[in-house]
Amino acid sequence: MRPALLLFTCLMPLPLAAQDESPGADGWAVAAGDRRFGASDLADRLAGQVVEFMDGSKSHYRDGNRYAYTYEDGGPEFTGAYAVGADGTVCVTFDNDARRCDLYVLNADGVLTLITTDGYRFRTR
Incomplete structure (x- = not known):
């Protein structure tokens, strides 16, 4: 397995069960009731x-757009380093040059939830 692929696999918290999702026009598997963020709202x-995340893992969004x-x-x-896209996605370029993008939404219950490009959903605490 390539090191970058292994890193992506290792850096994913355990997903929640699928919740009646369908890919939107932009390819993200948002669920009914999900509310997307604008770029500036998400950056703030x-x-x-x-x-x-629910499994205790943590994403640290530090000053200077540094990420851990x-x-x-x-x-x-x-x-x-992380960057918030105009579409409300967050893309991280790791120091080893691996890269991933995710979408944060507020789910129907108002819980911050991360959606991966593969459609997995990760609720936050």
Whole structure:
């Protein structure tokens, strides 16, 4: 397995079960009731914050658009730089040149949820 692919596989928290989703015109599998963010709203929401997923892993959106992902507190960090796209996506270029893009939405219950390009959904705490 290529190192970049292995990194992507390792950096994904466990997904939730599918929830009546269908790819939109832009390819993202949003569910009924999902509310998308505008670029500036999402950038403001993430800047300087730590997003914790249900499995305890965390995405750190640091100053200067620096990014770190950790599986657990005190564990290794996978670092890079992040950018918020005009469509409300977040793309991370890791320091090893691996890259991924995800979409954050507020689900129907108002919970911040990350959707991967493969359609997996990860609720946050």
